[in-house]
Amino acid sequence: MAGQLLPTSALSDALVILGAAGIVIPAFARFRITPIIGFILVGLLVGPYGLGSLAQQMPWLHYITISNPHAIEPFAEFGIILLLFEIGLELSFNRLWSMRRLVFGLGAMELIGSALLVGLGLMLLGQPVAGALGLGLALALSSTALVLPISGTQGPVGRAALSMLLFEDIALVPIIFLLGAMAPVAAANAPSLVETLWKGGAVIVALLVFGRFGLPPLFAQAAKTKSPELFLAASLLVVIVAALATGAAGLSPIMGALLAGLLIAETEYHGEVEAITKPFKGLALGVFLITVGMGIDLRVLAANFGPLALGVLGVVVAKAVVTGLLLLFWGKERSTAIETGILMSSPSETTLIVLGTAAQAQLIQPATAQFWQIVTAIGLTITPLLAKVGQLGAGRVRNRARADEVAVEEPEGRRTVILGFGRVGRLIGEMLAEHGRPYLALDAEPAVVRAARAAGLPVLFGNIDSAAVIDRLNLADASAVIVTMDEPVLALRIVRKLRTLAPEVPIIVRARDPGHAAQLYRAGASHAVPETLESSLQLSEAVLVDLGVPMGPVIASIHEKRDQFRQQIMAEGELAAPPRLKASRLRER
Template identity: 30%
Template sequence: MAAEGATPLISVVTLLAAAVIAVPLFKRLGLGSILGYLAAGLVIGPFGLGLFSDPDGIIHIAELGVVMFLFIIGLEMKPSHIWGLRNHIFCLGAFQIFSAIAALMGIGLLYGLSWQVAFVAASGFVLTSTAIVMQELNDRGDITSPRGQQIVSILLFEDLLIVPLLAAVAFLSPNKTASGVPIWQTIGLAAGSIAVLVAAGLWLLNPLFKILAKTKAREVMTAAALLVVLGAALLMEYGGLSMAMGAFVAGVLLSESSFRHQLEADIEPFRGLLLGLFFLGVGMSLNLSVVFENWILILSGVIAFMFAKGFCIYIVARLTKKKHPNALDRAIIMAQGGEFAFVLFSAATGQGVIDAKIQANLTAIVVLSMVLTPLFIIIHKKYIIPRQTYVQEEQEHDHIDALHPTIIIGLGRYGQIVNHLLMMTGCHPTVIDKDANLIAGMKKRGIKSYYGDATRPELLHAAGIESAELLVVAINDKAQATHIVELARKMNPQIKIIARAYDRLHVFDLYNAGADIQVRETFDSALRTGKKVLLAMGMDKEIVEEIGTAYFYRDRHTIKQMAEVYNPKIERFKNEELLKLALENDQETMLEIQQIMNKEH
């Protein structure tokens, strides 16, 4: 007996058991969680053990996992960030989508389809699976990286295409009637839905959460979070748009809310479970009887469509100056069809543009492409990437979506300590580093930071250097640190600059470049070591502390004097005035320390 025909509890237990058994097994085999969900769905579905006979119903419910995923992504993207991605969304997205539609239509025509059917097939397959791509980016920790943001931008553009494509299918219908909804009304309804959602996000949601927070009832906050996500999704669906797009917009509108982290924590458990359920549903929906009946057509169609779409994605990536490894990676993870194809094919069948047999074949092609994609990703990771000579391309710097009065340049072993100390006091500076891997790792740890090269004036401008009050330069490259100080001083003469110095001579360079405070990276640790040595030699602790303090202030005072007479064009041991100051300081410091030591006797 089918599990879904029994009590609801048996259905839930069956689904959970399938996931709990398959996913760990597939991950242990190195095949990934997505492939585990798909395989489990195939086993328990109507073409496996037959425990479930309505995969479409499960997919429809489980699409809420994708919806919640997009809501969480939206929480990480402030409106200014979305505006900064506008060129990627509309230019890169349009370039990739329309070139892929043309190529896929060509393949459809070669298969003998009419141009109308070929257009429907191409339009459905060109829309990438948001669930698969976002899950892969999330597993890599790549969503907030520059290349991840470009892929997210393309997915957003695909969501925006839903209304025009459905309108195009209605236009192609041979069964047009006078009662059909005009295109202008469809577009107006979609625009109205977006306007209502934006208005609610701007003027209603934050006051609502403030009121609910006063109740101190955690379950009410969780219910409110679910209400926002599902309400936004329902509103967009009513307007003929993507539910995922509605959730994303709601997330963006709440991205600057003080409740953002609470919302993310409340939604995350539901997101993971429902997204897994979605992949189970996709596995169930693979109609093996259709595949076996038309296996040559379907397998060749999957190969042809995935190759054509992947090739277009690769070419567009190369034309937009991506290196071969990154272009190939994007092509592989985005070459499949997506969830929206099911909606488009169903609408086309209802409108009489395609018949039920073509719909079944096209649906099988899309589902099979979704099933194969995780396998292709694994093959790419294990066998292609290790054979490639990776060339790091110059990435665009991250869009800086939050300006603060304090800016830290450098998040290495030195800058991390400075940033951590500030964060412990409640200060959240704008942190920038040009090591993309380091930034990706820090973001995984929850440390807000941005990728970029601070020696470029445009990045300092984007970070708000003109209005900032304090700049900390914590990088270990002497020349670059000096250059950044010079740029910052020119761009904001009033800013206070504290800079990490490699040694005494670098202190002089930073002083002349405009740094207010120069901190030698080894001076304090070396001084502390010297004090430990004196203690180990048996000297009194109070005397040692007094000696250390005297040495510190004498040295700092002399450094400032020496910086004023330093000339980088004269060798360090040939500058007579500098040597004279150094000698005088040594004599005065020794005299003061001897006086301190005499107190002990």
């Protein structure tokens, strides 16, 4: 009998999960509502505090409810691992290195500041110092699983959120060790932090070596078979091995998953890996959200509505204020500070881990831990609503700022579209204007857009992933589209999207190196020019020739701009590159 019940129970659980994915995602997508809320509501409905509580009286409910919530927790953990793996695929080691100031500066200040403010508030309410510190650190964490799918990893909000969340993921292990060390009776045989760090460091080095020398031949062999199943198996093998390795060393498994994504992102196969694993990420994330919903007991919520509401409000306000003020101090726009602060204000799935550690270390009472676990579940549930509030608040701030902007006439008819108006994009705009070619630029940095519009340049604020922005650019009628962002994975994704939306429009792209250029050509780019300062001149030449400007005037203007660059380099004495590359890049010119 027991041998029959287990498979039946597992099959009914699978039926609920797959049914939720098949119903919730299309239904909420139809109304342009994030499916995050739908999955949480499904968990609330079919969990042990919903219809699952009636399964003993009505046995048929066993087939549409989750009979054992703990049985699907490993799948929820695997969903978070796949999410961090996908994030790693969108990054690169160069980008992480460029973000180090944000990760270890802004990220550390945000976590410590939020923990201190929340902990101080709890101390004023009578919580002992050790317990207040443990609760503060737990509640200061924000949800990687929910925030990044909403914010993305690009744009001002995405980059700020990513940097803070990366630091929180790194700090999770030291936090757990700190709480264990603060326990009234610390375990004598517990491993030391130093031991865990050196073991973890050795594992990370080993993974880096394997990623450099082992991954390319592994995926090359999988690609030769032309078998999607084998390619998927190789991808999942890398993720699981990396997660298990860091977990065995005492670090977080999600750190291994992130590292696996970073390693694969450095290979030429990362685009195929990202495409083939994305459906699994969405399904596994849905399982995690269902477990969150199953942890909410509506009866307990109703009986303690006032204290729980105050707890959620206090945490959200404290974290939003700290994060927003830090972003302003860091020089970010008010709209970015508002949107990011509110988005990061709810607790995290890892908050539940830290709360369990604090309770096990006897820093807080079990009833206190249960109260804040419910607060965390509610906070996770309202994260999409907080994101919408943040977007509305940021939009109002941006609208007021636009009212004070200098009015700029946007060119009508056929025009060149420049995606990214940094140094490279601005130079291309100057070259187009010099030859009488109208253009319209797009950038996601409010400061860049405001400065450009103040100078009378036709630049819009927006993200290329927004459907409304794409409609406004009218890409199908563009003379050409130029992609200037120095983010290889983002550039590749944009080229694929642009080629689908505008099959006949020339697409000229800034590439990092010849390998990246080859990937861009395969994705549909008309021209892919490897970077350096010279690349801006080559991009300008390519687009002007494609637009029909005679070669003679183009070459003359390119030489003039090159002379201007050389004068600026001699005057300023530095390039936008690491100092060790200056001499070699000067020789290239």
